[in-house]
Amino acid sequence: MSQKTALYDKHLYHGGKIVDFAGWDMPINYGSQIEEHHQVRRDAGMFDVSHMTVLDLKGNGVIPFLQYLLANDVARLKQAGKALYSCMLNEKGGVIDDLIVYYMQDDWFRMVVNAATRDKDITWIQQQAEKFNIDINERDDLAMIAVQGPRAREKALQALPIDVSQAAADLDRFFGADSGEWFVGRTGYTGEDGFEIMLPESEAAEFWDALIEAGISPCGLGARDTLRLEAGMNLYGTDMDESTSPLISGLGWTIAWQPAERNFIGREAVEAEKEKGPEQKLVGLVLDDKGVLRGHQKVIVEGVGEGEVTSGTFSPTLKQAIAMARVPAATAEQCKVEIRGKLLSARVIKPVFVRDGQSCIE
Amino acid sequence: MSEIPNDMYYTRTHEWVRLEDDGTVTVGISDHAQELLGDIVFVELPEVDSEYAAEDACCVVESVKAASDIYMPITGEVVDTNQALVEEPDLINSSPYDDGWIFKIRPADDEDIGQLMDASTYEAEIADE
Numbered sequence: 001m002s003q004k005t006a007l008y009d010k011h012l013y014h015g016g017k018i019v020d021f022a023g024w025d026m027p028i029n030y031g032s033q034i035e036e037h038h039q040v041r042r043d044a045g046m047f048d049v050s051h052m053t054v055l056d057l058k059g060n061g062v063i064p065f066l067q068y069l070l071a072n073d074v075a076r077l078k079q080a081g082k083a084l085y086s087c088m089l090n091e092k093g094g095v096i097d098d099l100i101v102y103y104m105q106d107d108w109f110r111m112v113v114n115a116a117t118r119d120k121d122i123t124w125i126q127q128q129a130e131k132f133n134i135d136i137n138e139r140d141d142l143a144m145i146a147v148q149g150p151r152a153r154e155k156a157l158q159a160l161p162i163d164v165s166q167a168a169a170d171l172d173r174f175f176g177a178d179s180g181e182w183f184v185g186r187t188g189y190t191g192e193d194g195f196e197i198m199l200p201e202s203e204a205a206e207f208w209d210a211l212i213e214a215g216i217s218p219c220g221l222g223a224r225d226t227l228r229l230e231a232g233m234n235l236y237g238t239d240m241d242e243s244t245s246p247l248i249s250g251l252g253w254t255i256a257w258q259p260a261e262r263n264f265i266g267r268e269a270v271e272a273e274k275e276k277g278p279e280q281k282l283v284g285l286v287l288d289d290k291g292v293l294r295g296h297q298k299v300i301v302e303g304v305g306e307g308e309v310t311s312g313t314f315s316p317t318l319k320q321a322i323a324m325a326r327v328p329a330a331t332a333e334q335c336k337v338e339i340r341g342k343l344l345s346a347r348v349i350k351p352v353f354v355r356d357g358q359s360c361i362e
Numbered sequence: 363m364s365e366i367p368n369d370m371y372y373t374r375t376h377e378w379v380r381l382e383d384d385g386t387v388t389v390g391i392s393d394h395a396q397e398l399l400g401d402i403v404f405v406e407l408p409e410v411d412s413e414y415a416a417e418d419a420c421c422v423v424e425s426v427k428a429a430s431d432i433y434m435p436i437t438g439e440v441v442d443t444n445q446a447l448v449e450e451p452d453l454i455n456s457s458p459y460d461d462g463w464i465f466k467i468r469p470a471d472d473e474d475i476g477q478l479m480d481a482s483t484y485e486a487e488i489a490d491e
């Protein structure tokens with residue numbers, strides 16, 4: 001039985017092509033995925049991301065709890081509204097999920113986790129929370145709309161209710177602010193500036209229309225994927241999962257090693273791996289030949305070993321194939337990718353291809 | 363509604379086939395197929411002079427979403443390929459029946475084309491999907 005967001009009728013109205021995404025009926029595109037991609041890079045687009053799971057964690061034990069639960073350290077959040085990206089690890093250092101947590105108040109943090117991992121995340125978090133004094137409340141009463149692109153904030157501010165708009169106007173990057181039941185974070189998953197807006201489901205359809213009125217076009221989850229890959233942002237379940245640590249997933253930077261006495265789940269395992277030196281790394285690939293990189297293609301690094309593409313696509317901005325790939329740690333600047341029996345040449349780079357509309361590759 | 367011209371034949375795997383005056387046969391994918399695939403970003407054309415049996419996978423069309431095989435509609439030898447698709451694969455989206463043709467073959471048997479679906483049969487076929 002598939003679930004529908006509060007904006008489902010809007011997707012149909014705008015000609016959205018509906019597909020199943022983690023048990024949700026979601027629009028993959030509204031016509032052309034490439035045009036929607038360019039719309040976000042060049043102007044402003046919006047995505048219904050209401051399928052994502054929002055959890056409010058409240059209680060006076062919430063800070064010590066999150067310091068134990070997450071590999072990144074919420075003590076880094078000094079100001080209310082600030083967001084932190086983190087992995088949630090298992091004891092072996094594998095990634096249960098990646099998430100964003102917002103510091104709302106000293107006794108209230110809001111966490112956004114993936115839709116596909118909702119059930120296992122909630123079970124895990126509840127298990128770990130037993131020793132802490134906190135309440136966990138799933139906010140399935142909220143819809144979420146991501147507005148992204150160089151002109152997204154300016155346009156969205158016109159469409160937001162006046163009190164929310166005032167709260168959102170001066171947000172720095174990676175900060176959020178609430179007003180009543182609305183919450184606006186200056187965050188995203190596209191490599192462009194913009195907002196992620198949470199609001200009561202009952203107001204979602206009307207607000208969607210207001211965003212259209214302000215000149216923001218609907219974009220599907222297809223464009224969201226090509227945008228995030230160009231931006232070098234990992235996708236859970238594809239670029240990392242419970243069998244891979246952050247260190248071999250390009251996410252070592254999200255582990256807060258200091259203070260050394262902070263005991264977080266998975267610490268021992270990732271420390272041991274770091275000590276030994278990780279055997280693999282996550283890199284970016286740019287295909288010099290014509291073709292399209294796709295997940296699971298074999299990567300061959302001469303004299304070093306083999307790896308695998310974790311996610312690949314045709315980059316609409318760069319007009320060539322790009323990918324993230326997990327390869328042996330000793331991989332240098334070149335590799336081959338096997339596509340339908342042929343070995344094609346690819347360059348190995350840091351996995352950031354496009355940021356703020358600009359190419360990051362030579 | 364997708365366009366289904368009357369002057370061609372169609373396969374269950376959504377190729378269209380047009381008999382030319384010189385006895386060769388031009389092959390592409392239907393308007394319906396290009397709609398399903400979405401934006402096409404790469405075409406791996408078959409080799410000229412290669413021979414395939416009917417229903418063999420002979421080339422690949424890749425959209426932003428996925429790679430899809432194109433199947434030989436009837437047994438024959440590839441005599442030409444549409445080189446314009448190398449630089450502009452999205453011609454298949456914008457003009458599936460004309461500029462977006464993919465390859466031409468010389469059929470092993472001229473009678474084979476008659477075994478394929480006509481436009482009205484194909485229309486009924488995709489209506490059932």
